[in-house]
Amino acid sequence: MDCNTKDVPIQFLLWQILNAQRQKAIQWLENVDMKPGQAGCLFILSKYGTLSQKEIAEKLGVKPPSMTVLLRKLEKKNFVIRMQDENDQRISRIYLTEEGKAYIDQIKEMMREMDREMFEGILPEEKMLFRRLLIQIRENLISKEGLQDYEAQMKKECISDWSR
Structure with missing residues (x-):
């Protein structure tokens, strides 16, 4: 860095740290053929259990058509499955598969590794x-x-x- 680091505003340093961390996470996810939204979907399902497509879309802040595409990709990877709601056939419930749960563990390990690097x-x-x-x-x-x-x-x- 060309400038004296003591003169860099803290907000800018925080922005740089968050940006570097985000880029590292995106790179890792790309190496395993995953997008951040897909990983977010898996985390949401691991936290809340079974949810409808609409509920996941609301929690991720994405539009339903985008959610459909995202879920199709996760289904193709066998990370999630869709099943009709027992009480309302109009609703599809999304379930995390065993492969999806194992993938969450990989993401958590990547986050722990990033934590180790950040605080070295x-x-x-x-x-x-x-x-x-x-x-x-x-x-x-x-x-x-x-x-x-x-x-x-x-x-x-x-x-x-x-x-x-």
Whole structure:
């Protein structure tokens, strides 16, 4: 980097870190022929169990036609199966297959590896302090006017069991 790092705004450093992390994740997913939305779908199913196509689309924030394409690709890979709802034949329920569950474990391992890379050379107590500071910053931001809905949504959708 050409400029003095002490002069770089923290927001820009955070953006760079998030962007680098996202690029690494996309690269890893591409190496195993997976798109981020597909991985997100698998995570949602691992968290909530069986959901309708519409429910998954809402949680991913995608339009139903995009969801149809995404699910077809996951079905082709045998990561999910579709079955008619027992009570309402108009609704298809999406289930995670054993292969899908195993793939989730691979994604979790990739996330753990990325965590190890990110915190290489950082002491455990420094990592704990960093986490505490990030939580405080997040709380500062979402406690401001107009972000309460975001806070509620974030807590509702938080996938905190990725390390299991």
